[in-house]
Amino acid sequence: MFHVRSLLRLFDRPRPARSAQEPAVGLTAGSSAESQPTSGLLTVELAAKAAAPTTATLRVFVGAAATPAFEKPLSFGPQELRTWVAIHGHLVANGPLAVRLELADAAGAVLAQTRLTLKVRNEGELAEITRRSLTSRGVALVVDELDARLYDYADDSLAAWYDRSPEAIEAHLKMLGDTGQASPEEVEALRQFTRDGFMVVPGVVDEDLLSRLNAALDDAVAKKVEGYEWGVSQRLHNLHLQYPAIRELWLHAKVIRMLRLIFGAAGRPCQSLTYVFGSQQEHHQDTIHLTSFPAGRMCGVWTALEDVQPDSGELVVFPGSHRLPRVYMKDAGIPKVGEDWSQFGETVTPLWTRLLDNKFRREVYRPKAGTVLIWHENLMHAGSMRLDMSKSRRSIVGHYFAEGAVVYYDSSGMPGVLYEGELPA
Structure with missing residues (x-):
């Protein structure tokens, strides 16, 4: 299983107390x-x-249907499945x-x-x-x-408007500007997104929120959340559930607005990842991990909590690489990932390397604190090596999907779970 x-x-x-x-x-x-x-x-x-080892058929009935929409045999016993x-x-x-x-049971008895x-x-x-x-x-x-x-x-x-022809993209940008749906600055940011696969939005996070975000991160480190040890490249998952400042960033009005302009629909977050030091993660597309249907309806959002320094394990992006073919598990020809990612790394990472094939400029990203980077789901990006292990690279990453899409994780076969609550206007 x-x-x-x-x-x-x-x-x-x-859980409710079980009866005697x-x-x-x-x-x-x-x-x-x-x-x-x-x-x-x-x-x-x-x-x-x-109470004893049992095999039974799980049947799922939806609505008023008299026949099950899904059936599957399950084997279980005293150990809860x-x-x-x-x-x-x-x-x-x-x-x-x-x-x-x-x-x-086998006879159909419930x-x-x-x-x-x-x-x-x-x-x-x-x-x-x-x-x-x-x-x-x-x-x-x-x-x-x-x-x-x-x-x-x-x-x-x-296809999303930003994944269409240059003529269609320019027509859409012109419409946004002419109708007042986007300011001239926002239109230029969107144009960068369509050209490079990402946009850079400076000064999104003010000093007060930056201070509270860093205080939250300091607290998580001091408490060794998820067993964190100082100096490692480990990321901390979903701190927005524990720290109001990180939740405030997660639902930041400017970020939500830019995502709405990109998606043409509300952008809903699914998770947050917080870093003290650089990830040193190999180049990859997010598409296979954070998957949308229709394609293109996911964006990553990377916020700098400090001025990023050289040799700190900076984020690296490959402008224009979002136009490369998307890689899914069906293309890799390997099973879904459970706990062991070794076969995935041995199979999928070489596919990404062959796609890049030194055709794209490698851009090292060194933003000022409070700057937000929003990237296309298919942009190839990486974490560079930490050449100076003493330098931090404090940052928070969120992943957002367009409301109305199917959201799942193709690498594991699991469904995605979005924040379905109220969003900033």
């Missing part, structure tokens, strides 16, 4: 979409347990959605069941064109692994 992490932290929450007489087979399930209207994939985490399924929310109506999960009511919200043009594509392709309503093969990436009509 593929190793499952708790995507929604449901298994970290207090437990059932022979138990099934529990939960989803963040029970409480929060959710776009794209609706992820349901579930846990099965039995945790797994998940994802529902393509684009394929159902907005509003409440009834979901019933059952465990059935051993355990549970019911959920999920809240579906897919609104806007991107959600509609995604719905039409999924319907036309016959994509399954319920899945237990996400893969690029499921989706019609060959349909050029789904």
Whole structure:
């Protein structure tokens, strides 16, 4: 069974006390979409347990359907089995959605069941064109692994405006300027994004927020969050859940505005990564790790918390490389990644190297504190070697997806989970 992490932290929450007489087979399930209207994939985490080793068929019923939309055999016992399924929310109506999960024996008798009511919200043009594509392709309503093969990436009509011809791009930029939707400075930033695969936006973060961000990072280091040891290139995950200043940056109004201008839809964050020192990560595209359908609907956002110094393990970008072919797991021909990334590194990194083939300028990025870099999902980028191990490179990275897209992680086959709350106007 593929190793499952708790995507929604449901298994970290207090569980109801079991009765003195437990059932022979138990099934529990939960989803963040029970409480929060959710776009794209609706992820349901579930846990099965039995007094003795048991094999049963998981059946998932969606809406009023009398036949299951998904079936899969599961083997479990006294040790709780945790797994998940994802529902393509684009394929159902907005509003409440009834979901019933059952465990059935070989004869079809129901051993355990549970019911959920999920809240579906897919609104806007991107959600509609995604719905039409999924319907036309016959994509399954319920899945237990996400893969690029499921989706019609060959349909050029789904390309984002910034992935189209130079003439189409310029026409779009002119429209934004002529209609007052973007200022002249914003139009130029968008033009850089389409040309280079990234835009640089100086002075986004003011001194007060910078001070609070650095204080939050100091506190996380002092507390050795995630076992952090001073001097290592380790990144700290999702500190926005613990530190208000990092959450404020995560939802910064200027960043959200620029993403809306890029996507033509709201940009919703999915995670944050915080660094004290340079990552020293090899060149890569984010597409295979943070995957959207339609393509191009993800951006990375890199914020400098200090003036970046030479030899500190600076970020490196390859301008124009976002136009290279996207690499998915189907292209690599290897299984999804569980815990061991060695085969991925041995197979996919050489593919990226061959794509670069010394055709692109290597640009070392040394911004001032408070500067934000927004990059295209397919931009090749890396962390350079830390030639001076004493120099820090304090920064925070967020990854954002266009509302209305399907969001998943092609490298692992897992569904993505977005922030579905209120965004700045």
